[in-house]
Amino acid sequence: MYESTLGKIPFAGAFQYQDPQLTQADFDGAEATTGVYVISRSSGEGNDRKNSGGDYQLTNTEKRNIKLMSEHYDKSVVLLNVGGPIDTSFVTEDPDLDSVLLVSQGGQNMGTAVAEIMSGQVNPSGKLTATWAKQYQDYPAAGTFSNDDNYTGTEKYTEGIFVGYRYFDSYNVTPQYAFGYGQSYTTFKLAPQKATVKNGQYTTSVKVTNTGTRYSGQDVVQLYYSAPKGDVSKAFQNLGAYAKTKSLAPGESQIVRLGMKVTDMASYESQSHTFAMGAGKYLMRVGDSSRNTRVATVLNLPQKVQTQQLSNAAAPAEDPTTLTGDRKSYEPAGQAGQIAKAQQIKLEPLALRAKAETKQVVAPSITGTGSTIKNATLKDVYDGRLTMAQFVAGLSTKQLANIVEGNVDPLTEAGREGIKNQLGGPGGVIGGAATALPYAAGQTTDNYADSLGIPVTVNADGPAGIRLPQTYVKNGQTYYNYATAWPIGTLIAQAWDPALIEKNGSGDG
Numbered sequence: 001m002y003e004s005t006l007g008k009i010p011f012a013g014a015f016q017y018q019d020p021q022l023t024q025a026d027f028d029g030a031e032a033t034t035g036v037y038v039i040s041r042s043s044g045e046g047n048d049r050k051n052s053g054g055d056y057q058l059t060n061t062e063k064r065n066i067k068l069m070s071e072h073y074d075k076s077v078v079l080l081n082v083g084g085p086i087d088t089s090f091v092t093e094d095p096d097l098d099s100v101l102l103v104s105q106g107g108q109n110m111g112t113a114v115a116e117i118m119s120g121q122v123n124p125s126g127k128l129t130a131t132w133a134k135q136y137q138d139y140p141a142a143g144t145f146s147n148d149d150n151y152t153g154t155e156k157y158t159e160g161i162f163v164g165y166r167y168f169d170s171y172n173v174t175p176q177y178a179f180g181y182g183q184s185y186t187t188f189k190l191a192p193q194k195a196t197v198k199n200g201q202y203t204t205s206v207k208v209t210n211t212g213t214r215y216s217g218q219d220v221v222q223l224y225y226s227a228p229k230g231d232v233s234k235a236f237q238n239l240g241a242y243a244k245t246k247s248l249a250p251g252e253s254q255i256v257r258l259g260m261k262v263t264d265m266a267s268y269e270s271q272s273h274t275f276a277m278g279a280g281k282y283l284m285r286v287g288d289s290s291r292n293t294r295v296a297t298v299l300n301l302p303q304k305v306q307t308q309q310l311s312n313a314a315a316p317a318e319d320p321t322t323l324t325g326d327r328k329s330y331e332p333a334g335q336a337g338q339i340a341k342a343q344q345i346k347l348e349p350l351a352l353r354a355k356a357e358t359k360q361v362v363a364p365s366i367t368g369t370g371s372t373i374k375n376a377t378l379k380d381v382y383d384g385r386l387t388m389a390q391f392v393a394g395l396s397t398k399q400l401a402n403i404v405e406g407n408v409d410p411l412t413e414a415g416r417e418g419i420k421n422q423l424g425g426p427g428g429v430i431g432g433a434a435t436a437l438p439y440a441a442g443q444t445t446d447n448y449a450d451s452l453g454i455p456v457t458v459n460a461d462g463p464a465g466i467r468l469p470q471t472y473v474k475n476g477q478t479y480y481n482y483a484t485a486w487p488i489g490t491l492i493a494q495a496w497d498p499a500l501i502e503k504n505g506s507g508d509g
Contacts, residue, residue: 018054022065027072035073036118037066043083043105043488048146051136057087070096079103079114083488085132088176102126104491108484120185125218125244126494127182127289131165134176140167140323160321165290166235167323172330180222180239180289182494186212186250188219192286192296193255197345200352203259204296206286210248220244220496221286223258224293225265228280230304232267236329237285237293240264244497258286262299263307263352270315275308277301277352283339291330295338301347308354377453395452402445403454408433414446434458437481438472 027035039062041055053059058066070076080086080102091100101124103114116122136142140159146152162170165179189211195204206221221244224237243256265282266275279301287293332338373380381391392400402409408422409415414435422433434443442459449456471480492501 019059019061019065021061022068024068027068033073034075034077035069036077036079037069038079038081039086041082041084041086048152049084050146051142051148056085056136058090063090066090066097067094070094070098075099077101077118081105081110083490085130087136088132089135091176102128102494104494105488106491107487110487120215123185123215123217123247125182125184125220127180127220127222127496128177129179129490129493129496131168131175131179131290132177133168134174138168138173138175140171156320158320158322160323161233161235162323162325166238169236169290169330170325171323171327174330175291178289178291180220180287181291182220182289184215184217184219186210186215186217188217188248188288190219190221190286190288192294195284195297195343195345197262197299197347200262201259202262202284202297202299203257204284204286205255205257206243206296207253207255208245208248209253210250212250214250216247216249216252218245218247219288221256221258222288222290222293223260224285224287224290225260226283226285227265227267228278228282230267230278230280231276232269233323233325234267235325237283237290238265239290240284242496244495262347266307268310270312272306273310273312274306274354275310276304276306279303281339282347283342291332293332295335295342298339298342298344299347300344301349301352303349305349305352306354307352377451378455379453399448399452402447406433406443406445409445409447412447418443438474438479439469440481 039058049056051057053062066076066078076096076098078090078097078100080088080100081104082102083105088100091097101114101117103110106113113122117124133139139145140162143149144156144158146155159167165175167173168175168178187210189209191207191209193205193207195202197203204223208219208221210217220242222239223241225240226237227234240260241258243258245254245256248254263275263277266277268275282299282301283295284297284299285293286296373386376386376391376394378391380386381388395403406418408418410419417435418433421435421439434440436443436446436456437458440458444454444457444459446456448454469481471478473479492504495501
């Protein structure tokens with residue numbers, strides 16, 4: 001149940017959820033062996049997250065309902081239908097609660113996906129792409145974010161490089177759920193193999209074995225590196241590479257390969273305008289989350305090396321960074337022993353040193369007569385008669401600007417209709433200037449459909465769907481809108497599967 005605020009608070013999100021307080025009578029009328037409770041949060045634009053009940057915190061009603069649900073049923077599950085982290089202290093405070101599943105905001109097929117996971121038809125293999133804190137105050141900007149300091153006039157970005165797991169690790173703050181964390185219905189064993197450094201590339205192999213006896217599943221192997229302390233601030237560790245296994249049957253193994261450029265471990269030194277690697281030990285860690293790794297390889301660099309020479313441009317007058325990593329960082333148990341037993345590889349400074357080169361950046365020309373075909377259209381690009389670059393070069397600055405601006409030209413009828421829609425006309429949504437699909441957002445211009453063959457498209461905003469009303473009336477006729485609701489970006493990222501994500505984006509998924 002919810003109290004709708006749709007249309008009342010622009011950009012505040014569609015709904016404010018108000019769960020009713022459940023009673024014993026509710027449970028008596030819904031007998032089952034498993035209870036499922038859904039915590040939902042709306043996501044939108046124009047408002048910051050708040051450290052209050054119904055947003056980051058749970059409401060008292062939600063807490064009471066979860067407790068009653070977990071006490072009543074033999075098995076209890078909480079589904080987190082949320083776009084970002086919320087307080088999860090209820091997980092440890094409620095001893096009768098059996099499980100929690102982060103479903104994020106999965107679009108129109110979320111219900112099917114959740115049912116497949118809960119029934120055991122699909123074994124979850126997602127991993128977090130954010131660190132979930134034990135308490136709100138554990139986040140470095142908790143004291144100053146948005147209205148937390150009762151002032152929104154100036155918001156300074158003070159964390160520097162210490163964002164997410166880099167902060168929690170470097171400042172030894174124990175998270176509730178670590179970056180890269182994710183459970184499965186089965187278990188896995190990771191066994192790092194021999195590593196190599198060749199042509200500036202670090203490569204290692206890891207044997208992954210499904211040690212369970214019942215379920216097939218996938219795991220994500222993560223490679224982190226820890227650079228030695230030096231002249232600039234360093235995070236305790238950084239994610240360098242990752243690889244997802246295929247679906248492994250119980251007892252089955254797979255060798256996965258991970259690699260990264262050695263010079264990617266360099267840090268930028270603003271005073272000398274260089275990326276540099278300091279002398280010392282570079283610890284290469286392998287594991288399945290930022291808080292569950294082992295040192296697999298130690299790369300030894302005998303002297304400092306400048307890996308890239310640059311120059312500063314548009315440097316800020318004041319550096320607002322206040323975090324410098326100067327506190328004692330997190331240290332995994334048994335790290336000293338792991339370092340002693342790890343494979344040792346000596347790095348050759350000469351192979352990493354920046355080569356003498358001078359690069360001049362020249363802005364590309366966007367005007368001219370790049371097309372050699374008279375009256376060229378976009379169809380000529382499709383047919384291979386000229387390249388996209390040639391076609392674009394043949395457009396004027398005004399034409400390019402109109403293509404970017406979209407359909408808001410007040411000198412045209414369509415443009416005037418778009419402006420009316422932009423202001424949220426009857427039944428419309430503020431910001432929806434489309435005319436081809438009224439009240440949607442992101443329509444391209446229709447000025448060049450005939451002359452240049454550039455079709456009108458509606459690139460409505462998401463990321464989880466399309467922002468438009470269910471119905472609209474035009475010329476006395478009622479029209480119905482149908483939309484595809486996609487999973488939000490953070491949920492897609494939690495697959496840790498670039499090939500799958502690319503397949504999804506190309507329409508082949």
